[in-house]
Amino acid sequence: MTFNFRENVTFIVPGIIYVVDNNISFLILQHYDPSTMQVLSNVKVLFIAVFYRLLLKKVLFANQYISLLLLACGLVVCESGDNHKMPGQVVSSWTGFSMLMANNCLAAFADVYCEYALKSSTSSIHFQNLQLYSYGILFNSIAVITISAIKAAFFTGSHHMGHRVPDVRPGHLHVCHHEVQQQLLP
16 A cells, blocks of 8 residues: 555545535525435436546446436426425525535535546555545534634524523534533533
8 A cells, every 4th residue: 555645635626525515415404305305416316427428438328318317307396396385394495406406516526526536546445435534524624613613703692591502503513611511520
């Protein structure tokens, strides 16, 4: 196992894109209910097919094109369905749809680029996975620390029994001062 700096650097791109993908997903959930978001996330398959064709020069066969067409039709039916939801349910919007499409496009690009990086490397698959996951951990940690620092700088919480209770939002790491004290103090 030899360390090749050039091969190692190729795993930075998917690492960064996956961090963006993970965090955008929580913003998308403000516009879609989880089941609809999951169904519409299948559009990533269409983007993967396009990127495979463009970046990896893969040839798609007729049955694959038919499958992609059927998938696209199913997604159109899902999105164009009745938007009259029950009270309390999230209704889709163009903002949410745009974020979902951008997120799927980014994730598909990262998937295809990652496959390209894995196949073009001479290192073992285990070492490649180690590199990829190391960058994922590094960039996700940076994102969590940055978001926490921004939240701490603009802390908007309420007081509950003399202790600050943070404004908790999905996807962000928050630590309640009161609970930390209870865990640290005997």
